[in-house]
Amino acid sequence: MSLKIFIDGRYFGERDAKVSVFDHGLLYGDGVFEGIRIYNGRVFKLKEHIDRLFCSAKAILLDIPMSHSQIMRATLETCRKNKLRDGYIRLIVTRGVGTLGLNPNRCKRGSVIIIADKIQVYPPELYARGMEIVTVPTVRNLHSAVNPAIKSLNYLNNILAKIEANNAGVEEAVMLNSEGFVAECTADNIFIVKSGKLFTPPLSAGALYGITRGTVIDIAREAGIEVSEPNLTRYDLFNADECFLTGTGAEIIPVVKIDGRVIGSGKPGRLTRQLVGKYHALTKATGEPIYV
Ligand code: PMP
Numbered sequence: 001m002s003l004k005i006f007i008d009g010r011y012f013g014e015r016d017a018k019v020s021v022f023d024h025g026l027l028y029g030d031g032v033f034e035g036i037r038i039y040n041g042r043v044f045k046l047k048e049h050i051d052r053l054f055c056s057a058k059a060i061l062l063d064i065p066m067s068h069s070q071i072m073r074a075t076l077e078t079c080r081k082n083k084l085r086d087g088y089i090r091l092i093v094t095r096g097v098g099t100l101g102l103n104p105n106r107c108k109r110g111s112v113i114i115i116a117d118k119i120q121v122y123p124p125e126l127y128a129r130g131m132e133i134v135t136v137p138t139v140r141n142l143h144s145a146v147n148p149a150i151k152s153l154n155y156l157n158n159i160l161a162k163i164e165a166n167n168a169g170v171e172e173a174v175m176l177n178s179e180g181f182v183a184e185c186t187a188d189n190i191f192i193v194k195s196g197k198l199f200t201p202p203l204s205a206g207a208l209y210g211i212t213r214g215t216v217i218d219i220a221r222e223a224g225i226e227v228s229e230p231n232l233t234r235y236d237l238f239n240a241d242e243c244f245l246t247g248t249g250a251e252i253i254p255v256v257k258i259d260g261r262v263i264g265s266g267k268p269g270r271l272t273r274q275l276v277g278k279y280h281a282l283t284k285a286t287g288e289p290i291y292v
Contacts, residue, residue: 004081006074006114008065011081017113024107025094029154031110032056035248036089037119038079042287043089044248046072048211050091056151057093057110064093065110072288078114079290088119088249094153122171122253127276130256130268133185133245135234136164136173140183140206148183148206158186172245174237174258177206182232188247189213190255192232192240193264193271199236202229212246212279219278225271234259242269251283252276 005017012018025031034049050071057064066074075089091114098107122131138160141148146157158175165173165186174190177183183206184190191200191213198220201207217227237243241264243255252275254268 001083003115003117004078006078006112008111008113009074011078017115019094019111019113020097022097022099023094023111024096024098024104025092025111025153027098027100028095028102029152029156030060030062030104030107031092031094031153032060032062032151033093033153034089034091034151036075036091037248037283038084038087038089038116038290039283039287041085041291042289043075043079044283044287045211045215046075046288048214049248050075052151052209052211053091053093056149059147059150060152061104062093062095062110064112066112071112074112075114075116076288076290078116082116084116084118084290086119087117090115090117092153119249122250126171127253128268130254130263130266131172131245132170132257133172133174133255134165134168134170134259135176136161136168138164138173138175140175140177142178143204143206149203149209151208162186174234175206176234180233181205182234182237183207184210185245185247188245188250188253190237191216191244191246192237193242193269194236194240196225196271198225198227198271199232199240200227200229201232205231210246212248212251215282216246216252216275216279219275219282223274223278237261238263240264242272244268244272244275252279 189210238261
């Protein structure tokens, strides 16, 4: 069955879902997006994702031509039209059609696109065994440039880091900021466990305000685990007892090797596994119902 894709209030089949070559999203990466998961007929953390979409848009002075509740309804409707119970939603807002020049004022109206499809995640063995990651030369963008908190369509910085990870034969890269502190990975936030406590870099180190990151912090605190957000260096990663990454797509994935250093026992840690269990329980039981 061909997907039904929402573009500016209308639904199109995959072959007909097209944008203009003059869209500044294509010409300049001028736009914002969200990746959202569907579990068990519900959209997980939908409100939080739409809130972040509006924050990203505000930061780049992009007027989203729909309200929060209109986007919420359109997202749920797109899931229904595609008969999904489990999957992944890509919500995109571009600056819209303009001229070949940079000037965003030439773009009269932003464009909203919603794609809901099946999800492809890392292979299950990686979750069971844990993954290997490396730090890469490409540093995280400065706040004073394109702030990494903005989930913009301009992901080239992350793509370069991903290429460097691939060249090293691994799936994910740790990105440091210009001061050498750990920021995050190309599409995931990073956590370590040391002496029973959880640590993750502060958002000011150059991380996205990850929704999974926030959820994991809440789950951990509810379970009485102490969580703090200090600046972390590679040394802290190497000497952690456990390490894991968080993201909407990846969920919680254990890391067992970084830059050739074995982390902890070299197997997914006890606290990581505990958090994975609690996270899965939450994804199954909460979220915006699609079929009501
Ligand atoms: N960092 C980056 C750069 C991301 O693109 C993402 C989203 N895949 C994340 C972190 C994780 O954020 P979230 O938990 O909100 O998906």
